[in-house]
Amino acid sequence: MTVSIRASLLLSALAMAGVTAAFSAPPDEEHATPPVGPTASSVSDTKSAPHTAHWSYGGEGGPDRWGELAPENKPCAIGGQQSPIDLTRPLTASLDVPVARWSPANGAQVVNNGHTLQVNITSPGSLQLDGKDYALKQFHFHHPSEHTIDGKSFPLEIHFVHASPDGALAVIGVMVDGGAVNPSLNPIWAVAPAKEGTAEAAGEINLDAFLPEGSSLYRYEGSLTTPPCSETVHWTVMSTPITASPSQLAAFAQLFPMNARPIQPLNRRFILRTSG
Numbered sequence: 487m488t489v490s491i492r493a494s495l496l497l498s499a500l501a502m503a504g505v506t507a508a509f510s511a512p513p514d515e516e517h518a519t520p521p522v523g524p525t526a527s528s529v530s531d532t533k534s535a536p537h538t539a540h541w542s543y544g545g546e547g548g549p550d551r552w553g554e555l556a557p558e559n560k561p562c563a564i565g566g567q568q569s570p571i572d573l574t575r576p577l578t579a580s581l582d583v584p585v586a587r588w589s590p591a592n593g594a595q596v597v598n599n600g601h602t603l604q605v606n607i608t609s610p611g612s613l614q615l616d617g618k619d620y621a622l623k624q625f626h627f628h629h630p631s632e633h634t635i636d637g638k639s640f641p642l643e644i645h646f647v648h649a650s651p652d653g654a655l656a657v658i659g660v661m662v663d664g665g666a667v668n669p670s671l672n673p674i675w676a677v678a679p680a681k682e683g684t685a686e687a688a689g690e691i692n693l694d695a696f697l698p699e700g701s702s703l704y705r706y707e708g709s710l711t712t713p714p715c716s717e718t719v720h721w722t723v724m725s726t727p728i729t730a731s732p733s734q735l736a737a738f739a740q741l742f743p744m745n746a747r748p749i750q751p752l753n754r755r756f757i758l759r760t761s762g
């Protein structure tokens with residue numbers, strides 16, 4: 487038994503390493519769309535570069551058309567490692583767990599970019615994953631959740647986007663369920679622009695309050711869930727949701743009634759889950 491578990495772990499590790507090697511140094515797609523920068527800003531849900539056709543979550547610019555809207559969006563249509571996915575039937579593994587060191591944010595920039603609310607972080611926050619350092623750049627929200635867990639969707643999912651100096655991305659996904667009020671959301675919701683625009687959140691935002699305690703986690707190799715869908719993301723998704731009050735959830739849903747990409751095929755990938 488031990489041997490077979492080890493064997494599957496080794497296989498997984500090899501698969502993940504292969505995936506990383508194949509996709510961590512993509513061609514210039516991340517550099518091809520000025521004025522978007524090479525790392526963090528290219529993954530944000532910030533507005534597309536001027537020459538890029540408008541994308542959306544429905545209608546003419548909807549997810550089934552993303553791949554046709556711009557040459558750099560090809561992975562959206564033909565990629566084999568797309569996100570989000572349904573997190574189901576994972577291999578249980580003793581995994582390298584990402585270590586997040588997030589400082590409380592003293593003020594933050596809250597951007598309504600037409601696709602989501604994005605909170606740009608200026609205070610230092612870092613993540614260590616597989617021996618590599620990533621810096622926290624921004625976090626943003628999807629309603630309903632983009633990932634599902636054993637087919638279950640949640641009212642909200644938060645993506646914490648980290649970038650390494652070489653352009654690799656590590657995103658932590660946290661599910662939010664209805665329940666107790668989440669005080670850390672209040673300063674963000676309070677200033678969220680109702681239309682495209684930017685506002686400054688005042689006061690301290692305790693980022694650690696967004697991380698569920700004692701949660702096991704899923705890991706897999708995937709992509710940005712927005713155009714250009716680059717397959718450069720090391721995904722970690724927490725299995726335990728945090729909570730927000732029904733009125734907090736409703737407030738976001740009023741701004742963004744649906745900003746989740748549909749579930750993508752797993753194809754030849756492994757989903758790993760920590761045993762703890």
Ligand SMILES: [Zn+2]
Pocket residue numbers: 626627628645711
């Ligand atoms: Zn996202």
